[in-house]
Amino acid sequence: MGMRDTVADLAAAWELPEETLSREASIRLTRHQAVAEQHGGLLGYEDECVELRSGRGRVRILGRELVLRAMDRDTLIVTGHISGVEYA
Amino acid sequence: MRRAARFLRGGAEGRLTGADTARFLRRCAEEGLLLENVIWEEPFTCRLTLPLRDWEKAGILAERCGCTLTLIRKAGLPLAARAARARLFLTLGAVLVFLGLMASSLFVWEIRVTDNRSGVPDGEILRVLSEQGVGVGSFWPGFRPDLIRSRALAALPELSWIAVNLRGTRGLVQTRGRVAAAPIRDPRAEADVVATRAGVITGLTVLEGTPLVRRGDAVEPGQVLISADRPAGAAGHARRVHAAGEVLARTFHELSLSVPLETAEKTPTGRGRDRFGLLWGDKLYFFSRSSGISPPACDKILKIRHLGIEGLFSLPVAVVRESLRPYEAKPQERDAAELRPDLETELYERLRQEIGEEGEIISAFFTERRDPGLYTLTLRAECSQRIDREVLRETNP
Known part of the structure; x- marks a missing residue:
């Protein structure tokens, strides 16, 4: 049982969102837009994939014609035809 | 909304070229720089927008990340304000012109009679309105329509209705004439x-x-x-x-008309001269000091062009062009045969007026007479018409 699982268990026990106790990125998806909050930085940016750091792991936003619409320290907005999100 | 916010804070659009653009983007985010519209143009080149104030900082970061950041354009309110500061007098002038236009739109700068269905001349109507305070340079928010109408109608009893319509800074006057009441016939009067x-x-x-x-x-x-x-x-x-x-x-009628066979026709001689001026309100100012008295045998043509938008808005200033065109009056003979049809029409018209609508022309013929330089046409007609008219005894004892 790792640290990540412990935090997840604690959040579940206290009925809190997991991202409030960890450094994991919170991603809100709509059909053509993904808003990532509390991201740990941009690792890669291409037309078909935007890769972010999330806590100790990585998150990939996959799709077509992806555009980095806005980005600052906390929030990142990606628009385009989003097909999925991968955690690694 | 985002675009409006970008305009208010000012934005700089640039082109980023480098092997590790993602690193630059990450560093910008870490430094708290807001990146917008990051769009790939080529494999190692992307276009992006930054707040104006962060442009220099982004340049340093790009250099550290081994990338090149070149400026495409800058835009936004801070730049516009900076440009306005540099052109202080121009900006002040524009503001003053705008305020002047706003203030001048509260006054009437042109007034004309557009629809006059009465026998009263336009000039007389405008004069009476001017006495009521409705004229060039009047402050129209102070108009009291009922008072103006009642006073104007009292001063012009020939009118039954008058209206002054305001279109921007133009006053358009419409009138209707009074229909005269038929005389009352008193059957008991002798x-x-x-x-x-x-x-x-x-x-x-x-x-x-x-x-x-x-x-x-x-x-x-x-x-x-x-x-x-x-x-x-x-x-x-x-x-x-x-x-x-x-x-x-x-009844028997004899009507004559005479016209001279010799007339003077104007022939232009030379170019003449023009002078320009300004009409401010109802005052005329010419740029040149030359006399406005025209020499004899000279046409004086005054063209006034009001500044503004035709039919909507008129400024208090009008450009005036005064042209003096000299001419020579050359005598010219006229052919009597060409004059006769017009004279016949005129004489018939007068005859019809004399016999009234119910009268009939039984027979008519023309005779003509040529004196030196004069042509006379006479209409003699026999007609059938009513000749009765009631006359009160008091006026015809």
């Missing part, structure tokens, strides 16, 4: 029927009174045809009545 012109009686219908003429009689203008005096008889005592009836007569 009156005779008299002849309006000379003629031979062809028909006589007496409705009231005593006829003094018979069919076939020749009468003179003003002669009493039906008398108000009614003699005593079987019906009762002598009394005076309001005579009435219709009297038809053959």
